Amino acid sequence: MGRESPSDDSPKVAGSETPLAAVAQAFEELARLLEAGSGDLRLAPFSDACSLVSILFDSLGLAFKFAEMEYVAKVNDLIEASKTHDTLNKIIDHDLENDTVRKQGSHSRNLRRVRLGLDLVKTLFEQFPSSGGCSLKEAASNAYGQVCAPFHTWAIRKAVGAGMYALPTREQLIVRLNETDQSVHKEMQRFINACNPIIQYIDNLFLSKKISLDW
Secondary structure: OOOOOOOOOOOOOOOOOOHHHHHHHHHHHHHHHHHHOOOOOEHHHHHHHHHOOHHHHHHOHHHHHHHHHHHHHHHHHHHHHOOOOOEHHHHHHHHHHOOOOOOOOOHHHHHHHHHHHHHHHHHHHHOOOOOOOOOHHHHHHHHHHHHOHHHOOHHHHHHHHHHHHHOOOHHHHHHHOOOOOOHHHHHHHHHHHHHHHHHHHHHHHHHHOOOOOOO
16 A cells, blocks of 8 residues: 555654754654664655755755755655565565665665765765855865765766856855754754764664675
8 A cells, every 4th residue: 555644653844944954853853763663764754754855955956966866766766665665674685585685776775875865965064164164065075075976987976076066155055945054053963963873774784684885
């Protein structure tokens, strides 16, 4: 049966929040679910929370359009997978049984790509310039080089590098996110703190099944 509405344990998001605050709240709730559970993260609330992150890619404009398109497609696949697979653990087990973990389009491969997308946003937030600091272009370039570039071809890396010149300024991004100079760092830090255990959990899940992270 189709999932007509978010699951009962899906992260709750208040309608009056800014996009960034909504994402931070969703991942804080997800981290609480992970901590309160038996060490097994349910796929439905995870994919619901991840779907909110796409607005952050959109706010970065054309430079991160490649990431937004890939990320949204992968998240949508996980949302669909949550109708038949209860947890993140089960989708990896399913692909292991069918020898499709690294196969293009597999749920496990898409989970890896979504994890990279989350890490890209988190790393950009960690390097987000303070007023008068480095440029957003420099922070975004560093984040991309650290997280995604090792897994991309030369052609993609070149296209991304060219697109960095289309990034909004730091101040423009703050306005797009409906934040202030004071609130933006607070909400970014909330996301960083909540996202860290989720990323670590996903990495440990693959490693526990003798699956390397170099792909």
